[in-house]
Amino acid sequence: MKLNSAHKANNLSFLENSGQMGMLIREMDWDNSSLGPIENWPVSLRTTLAIILHSSYPMFLFWGDELICFYNDAYRPSLGKEGKHPAIGKRGKEVWPEIWDFIGPLIKEVVTTAKPVSYSDQLVPFYRNGRMEDIYWTFCYSAAFDDNGNVNGVVVTCTETTETVITKRELQESERRLRTMIAQAPVSIAIFQGKDHVTELANSLALQMWGRREDEVLGQPILEAMPELKSQGIKELLDDVYNTGKTFSTSEFPVQIMRKGNLNMAYLNFSFEPLLDLSGNIEGIMALGIEVTDQVISRKGIEESEKKFRLLADSLPQFVWTANPEGNLNYFNQSVFEFSGLSQDQLINKGWLQMVHPGDRKNNFRAWEDSIATGKDFLLEHRFRRHDGEYRWQLSRAKPQYNDEGIIQMWVGSSTDIQEQKVFLDELEKQVQERTAELLELYESLKKSEQRYHLMVEEVQDYAILYLNPEGIVVNWNTGAEKIKGYRADEIIGKNFSNFYTEDDRKSGLPKRLLGLAAKKGKALQEGWRVRKDGTLFWASVVITAVHNEINEVIGYSKVTHDLTVKKESDDALKEKQAELELKNIELQKMNKELQSFAYISSHDLQEPLRKIQTFASRIIEKDHDTLSENGKYLFKRMQLSAERMQSLIDDLLAYSRTHNLEGDFERINLNLIIEQVKQDLSEELLQKNAIIQADNTCMVNIIPFQFKQLFYNLISNSLKFAKPDEPVHITIKNEYVPGNLLEGEYFQENTKYCHITFSDNGIGFEQKYSEKIFELFQRLYGKTEYPGTGIGLAIIKRIVENHHGVITAQGELGKGATFHIYLPVAD
Amino acid sequence: MDFQILLADDDEDDCMFFREALEELSLCATLKTVNNGVELMNFLENNLLNLPQMLFLDLNMPRKSGAECLSEIKQNVKFKHLPVIIYSTSSNIDVMDQLYGEGAHYYIRKPADFSNLKSVIRRTIDLILQKDVLPSTREEFVIQP
Numbered sequence: 001m002k003l004n005s006a007h008k009a010n011n012l013s014f015l016e017n018s019g020q021m022g023m024l025i026r027e028m029d030w031d032n033s034s035l036g037p038i039e040n041w042p043v044s045l046r047t048t049l050a051i052i053l054h055s056s057y058p059m060f061l062f063w064g065d066e067l068i069c070f071y072n073d074a075y076r077p078s079l080g081k082e083g084k085h086p087a088i089g090k091r092g093k094e095v096w097p098e099i100w101d102f103i104g105p106l107i108k109e110v111v112t113t114a115k116p117v118s119y120s121d122q123l124v125p126f127y128r129n130g131r132m133e134d135i136y137w138t139f140c141y142s143a144a145f146d147d148n149g150n151v152n153g154v155v156v157t158c159t160e161t162t163e164t165v166i167t168k169r170e171l172q173e174s175e176r177r178l179r180t181m182i183a184q185a186p187v188s189i190a191i192f193q194g195k196d197h198v199t200e201l202a203n204s205l206a207l208q209m210w211g212r213r214e215d216e217v218l219g220q221p222i223l224e225a226m227p228e229l230k231s232q233g234i235k236e237l238l239d240d241v242y243n244t245g246k247t248f249s250t251s252e253f254p255v256q257i258m259r260k261g262n263l264n265m266a267y268l269n270f271s272f273e274p275l276l277d278l279s280g281n282i283e284g285i286m287a288l289g290i291e292v293t294d295q296v297i298s299r300k301g302i303e304e305s306e307k308k309f310r311l312l313a314d315s316l317p318q319f320v321w322t323a324n325p326e327g328n329l330n331y332f333n334q335s336v337f338e339f340s341g342l343s344q345d346q347l348i349n350k351g352w353l354q355m356v357h358p359g360d361r362k363n364n365f366r367a368w369e370d371s372i373a374t375g376k377d378f379l380l381e382h383r384f385r386r387h388d389g390e391y392r393w394q395l396s397r398a399k400p401q402y403n404d405e406g407i408i409q410m411w412v413g414s415s416t417d418i419q420e421q422k423v424f425l426d427e428l429e430k431q432v433q434e435r436t437a438e439l440l441e442l443y444e445s446l447k448k449s450e451q452r453y454h455l456m457v458e459e460v461q462d463y464a465i466l467y468l469n470p471e472g473i474v475v476n477w478n479t480g481a482e483k484i485k486g487y488r489a490d491e492i493i494g495k496n497f498s499n500f501y502t503e504d505d506r507k508s509g510l511p512k513r514l515l516g517l518a519a520k521k522g523k524a525l526q527e528g529w530r531v532r533k534d535g536t537l538f539w540a541s542v543v544i545t546a547v548h549n550e551i552n553e554v555i556g557y558s559k560v561t562h563d564l565t566v567k568k569e570s571d572d573a574l575k576e577k578q579a580e581l582e583l584k585n586i587e588l589q590k591m592n593k594e595l596q597s598f599a600y601i602s603s604h605d606l607q608e609p610l611r612k613i614q615t616f617a618s619r620i621i622e623k624d625h626d627t628l629s630e631n632g633k634y635l636f637k638r639m640q641l642s643a644e645r646m647q648s649l650i651d652d653l654l655a656y657s658r659t660h661n662l663e664g665d666f667e668r669i670n671l672n673l674i675i676e677q678v679k680q681d682l683s684e685e686l687l688q689k690n691a692i693i694q695a696d697n698t699c700m701v702n703i704i705p706f707q708f709k710q711l712f713y714n715l716i717s718n719s720l721k722f723a724k725p726d727e728p729v730h731i732t733i734k735n736e737y738v739p740g741n742l743l744e745g746e747y748f749q750e751n752t753k754y755c756h757i758t759f760s761d762n763g764i765g766f767e768q769k770y771s772e773k774i775f776e777l778f779q780r781l782y783g784k785t786e787y788p789g790t791g792i793g794l795a796i797i798k799r800i801v802e803n804h805h806g807v808i809t810a811q812g813e814l815g816k817g818a819t820f821h822i823y824l825p826v827a828d
Numbered sequence: 829m830d831f832q833i834l835l836a837d838d839d840e841d842d843c844m845f846f847r848e849a850l851e852e853l854s855l856c857a858t859l860k861t862v863n864n865g866v867e868l869m870n871f872l873e874n875n876l877l878n879l880p881q882m883l884f885l886d887l888n889m890p891r892k893s894g895a896e897c898l899s900e901i902k903q904n905v906k907f908k909h910l911p912v913i914i915y916s917t918s919s920n921i922d923v924m925d926q927l928y929g930e931g932a933h934y935y936i937r938k939p940a941d942f943s944n945l946k947s948v949i950r951r952t953i954d955l956i957l958q959k960d961v962l963p964s965t966r967e968e969f970v971i972q973p
Contacts, residue, residue: 614940
């Protein structure tokens with residue numbers, strides 16, 4: 001430690017030859033600092049400073065509790081021009097306020113742990129050269145010890161790397177740009193390194209071309225990554241470029257590449273170029289390429305199709321040829337050569353014309369020139385000379401071929417031998433002409449027949465016959481139409497037929513409806529008012545018939561109109577008469593009814609005084625019987641009989657007038673039921689005459705019950721009245737159904753069924769000549785004293801039967817009885 | 829037993845016949861006659877406490893017809909139980925049906941013979957007195973001479 005003590009004795013020897021910073025330390029007044037005068041600085045500080053100040057590497061020291069700053073000359077430039085310098089002797093925190101947040105903790109860590117902390121290319125921006133600067137550092141903070149071996153400061157060794165960092169960054173940026181450029185290049189780019197051609201770089205187009213992912217090729221020898229290339233000469237090409245340094249380039253190079261599991265043929269344009277290092281040695285190969293598979297395949301397709309076309313054309317017996325847009329023939333198929341015996345050279349351009357018959361040449365040339373000029377298809381019949389000199393007819397045609405822009409690229413033509421057809425055609429033409437003549441004749445006769453028909457239609461006077469097109473426009477007009485409707489043909493043809501309709505009908509769309517109906521049903525019939533040209537109306541019966549073509553489409557309508565005005569008028573008159581008649585009828589019925597009620601009321605009222613006469617008479621006979629003379633008594637009796645007779649007359653008249661009353665409803669009832677009721681009413685009389693009524697063959701009838709009761713009452717009463725005095729009365733009643741056509745008599749209707757009721761007795765009968773007379777009112781065949789009666793009974797019967805729309809007839813023979821037949825129509 | 833018979837008829841002859849017939853029948857009956865419908869209704873209203881035992885009612889009367897009277901009588905609580913015998917010339921079945929429906933007890937068609945008249949009146953009075961106010965059936969309705 002002699003050396004140390006010598007230095008200590010010398011005091012400031014550690015600052016000798018220690019540069020400007022040493023000088024600065026020495027000149028500074030340290031007496032008032034926390035370190036005190038230099039002479040008193042501890043050995044550890046002196047030693048540390050000696051190392052720092054004598055180093056040519058930038059160094060910095062923070063010492064003591066206040067972290068007093070020291071640095072050497074090598075460090076000084078890092079502080080810049082107008083910066084922190086001179087900072088020696090200042091406290092660390094004062095010198096580095098802007099980065100104390102960063103270095104403070106570092107210093108503290110080193111002081112605490114005594115372990116060094118280092119950073120490389122760390123950005124530590126601080127104030128220098130008059131501004132904040134971004135400064136990169138590579139530095140190490142290590143512990144500085146005091147005389148006792150305790151950590152009492154931090155030594156900072158550092159290098160400013162700002163420039164290196166910036167250069168590196170620029171380099172990276174430039175490489176990034178390059179890679180981007182390569183990646184985005186429109187061509188495939190790849191770089192292979194070394195003799196094994198390890199793939200260093202491949203842009204996406206290259207990967208696409210290879211059918212590989214980036215991770216399958218990068219860092220791999222390309223021939224390992226794409227083993228299918230090994231047998232295709234690619235290795236030899238790469239080796240050659242690597243060894244010789246000569247660029248290889250090729251186009252449409254066929255190569256089979258495995259893509260998506262399939263070995264595909266690809267065509268590539270590419271070049272291999274050597275990459276040289278700085279010393280000019282070959283270090284790798286750059287490959288640039290474009291895939292042209294599609295173009296090659298399509299071109300090959302075209303080539304193939306052209307080859308096929310030629311094969312096809314050559315195998316055709318027809319002549320096939322092409323021409324350029326200018327009309328110069330440039331290709332002929334084999335058939336042309338064989339036929340003409342001429343060669344390609346003789347035929348091209350205008351040479352082919354020598355094959356054409358001299359008589360056809362001019363025409364041919366003109367037609368061809370015309371097609372070339374206009375682009376219209378070429379079509380011509382002309383004769384070609386065969387190699388043996390014979391001319392044969394040909395049908396030639398040519399079509400222009402356009403490209404995508406619509407410009408003619410070429411003409412393709414063909415010629416077909418039509419010699420046979422031509423001969424045949426001539427024969428055919430002859431036949432056709434003959435047939436045409438026949439047809440013409442037929443047509444003429446048809447036309448004549450049609451004309452006759454037209455004339456007939458036109459001449460029809462009573463009917464308007466017209467033809468309408470599907471829209472209802474009048475197309476045809478006959479004389480009848482002109483006569484009925486008043487228009488001349490030239491006035492109405494071309495106009496709509498709705499002109500004939502009244503305004504109301506037009507508004508309601510009747511014309512259209514009728515056409516629609518005819519189209520649907522084939523025919524439309526209608527009667528109605530139509531309008532003449534002069535505006536007057538006529539009553540028309542119209543038939544519109546749809547006319548169809550062979551495929552059943554409506555092509556028009558025929559319309560036949562008949563003027564029925566006269567008929568209509570007479571019909572109307574008839575209807576009016578009928579209405580009048582009906583009215584009269586109703587009036588008559590009303591009068592009849594009034595008459596009936598008059599008859600009823602008057603006969604009713606007549607009874608009143610008559611009854612009184614009878615009563616008075618009976619009073620006189622009874623009371624004054626003894627005072628009356630015999631003659632007086634006789635006359636009284638006569639008077640009473642007269643009065644009685646008058647009473648029965650009135651009763652019967654009442655009954656007769658009542659039979660008019662049709663208000664009684666019809667009922668379906670068994671005839672026997674009615675007969676039974678009558679039998680009950682007449683029971684006493686029947687008993688008295690010992691009468692038998694046989695009515696077993698009866699059935700249901702549709703009648704007005706009370707009237708039929710009256711009817712049988714009268715008939716039975718009649719039979720009782722006209723019975724033979726010595727014989728019991730026997731009456732038979734039966735009924736059955738008979739069809740009208742089996743009955744004789746004009747009043748029976750053939751199609752109606754009748755209920756036939758037969759009533760017969762065994763009485764005195766009558767002569768057949770009276771069979772009708774007996775039904776008349778007040779008609780009697782016998783004297784009043786013999787057979788009393790009013791002569792109304794049978795009239796009532798007849799009326800009742802007539803009320804039932806039936807018929808009654810009587811059959812009689814004097815002394816043998818009478819039979820009455822009643823026929824009632826049966827409604828189903 | 830004394831009883832009172834009321835006859836409503838506008839015909840004097842018929843009233844006389846009826847009175848004579850009743851007299852000859854020697855019944856203990858007193859006869860009161862009115863000559864039209866209005867008079868009839870007034871009489872009934874005025875004799876509510878002393879109503880007759882039966883009423884013989886003609887149909888064809890002036891001012892108020894017999895049919896109208898019958899309808900009024902049968903609709904009035906005060907004398908709806910009074911037996912009404914129709915006494916008419918008419919033999920119209922429809923009219924008979926209608927009157928039966930309205931509640932008339934019997935129907936007499938005025939006979940032409942006086943002895944018949946007597947017998948009809950006799951039988952009717954007997955029927956009314958026997959059956960009192962019980963109505964007849966349709967079959968019994970018309971009393972034959």
